[in-house]
Amino acid sequence: MTSYRITKFNPQKRNEDGCYMDSSEWTAISDIGKPKYNNPTYEEYEKIETAYVNTVKIILNEMNVHFLKVDSIELYDTKKDFKKHEKNGRLKNIIVDFDKEVKILKNGLKLDLIQLDKIIRLILRETVWMLLVNENIEIRFGFDYYMYIKCIHIKPSTIAHIEKSGLFVEANIK
Numbered sequence: 005m006t007s008y009r010i011t012k013f014n015p016q017k018r019n020e021d022g023c024y025m026d027s028s029e030w031t032a033i034s035d036i037g038k039p040k041y042n043n044p045t046y047e048e049y050e051k052i053e054t055a056y057v058n059t060v061k062i063i064l065n066e067m068n069v070h071f072l073k074v075d076s077i078e079l080y081d082t083k084k085d086f087k088k089h090e091k092n093g094r095l096k097n098i099i100v101d102f103d104k105e106v107k108i109l110k111n112g113l114k115l116d117l118i119q120l121d122k123i124i125r126l127i128l129r130e131t132v133w134m135l136l137v138n139e140n141i142e143i144r145f146g147f148d149y150y151m152y153i154k155c156i157h158i159k160p161s162t163i164a165h166i167e168k169s170g171l172f173v174e175a176n177i178k
Contacts, residue, residue, distance in 0.1 A: 008153045009177035010059055012052050012170065022177075024148075031148035033094055033129045046096060055169040056151055057124045060136075060143060061117060063153060066162050072120060072136040072143065074113045079106070081131050094129050098122060106132065152177065 017026045030041040036049055064072070081089070083102045089095045100106060105122065109132065115123055126132045127145045136143040141155040163173045 005154045006157060006175055007177050008155075008158060009174045010056075010151045010153060010166065010171055011174075012055075012149060013172060015172055015174055036093075046093070050097065052149075052170065053125060053128050055166075055171050056128060056149075057121050058169060059151070059166050059171060060120065060124055060153075062162055062165060063141070063155070063158060064117065064120075066159060067140055067155065069138060069141060071114045071116050072138055072141070073111075074109055074115065075111055075135040075137045077109055077111055077132070077134040079109060079132055081106075083107070086131065089129075089131060094131065098125055098129075100126070109134070 013024045013026075013029065018024055028040070028042055030036070030038070030044045030049070033049055035041040036044050036046055038044075064070070086095070086100060086102045086106065090100075100122070105119075106126070109123075115136070120136065123132070123134075123136075124145075127134065128149065133145065141153065144152045144154075146152060158173070158175075166173055
């Protein structure tokens, strides 16, 4: 399997150890509007978030995968926390039924492409965390808006399509 790091971060701004060196880049939804991160807007945030979601869909489509399973789930936020997230804008443009969509999450649960759209957004918005897996692919989200995908291969045409959305694909990353 090949490991890919897919991020919004230009690899040319990494040092020799692979660390990203531009500290003015936003790395979380909580960075919206902060001068330290060049005052990103929600619209700028959502454009990149959507690129991540679409990247997963494109890769799954290429691999003819119609669902992924939840693995290694970590749920820390409560229904009360989700209500706070709604009020403070963390869940802007996402309607979440906590009892039907979050509380039910458990290892082994199969998520289809429609469910994956919302779950990936919730992961990127730091409200839930999990691996998304099946026998041919593993998707993991790291800190600071990093996404790692392990699979047999991503076609060059698919990588080009992903990169047109503003993301960068780096192969053979551990």
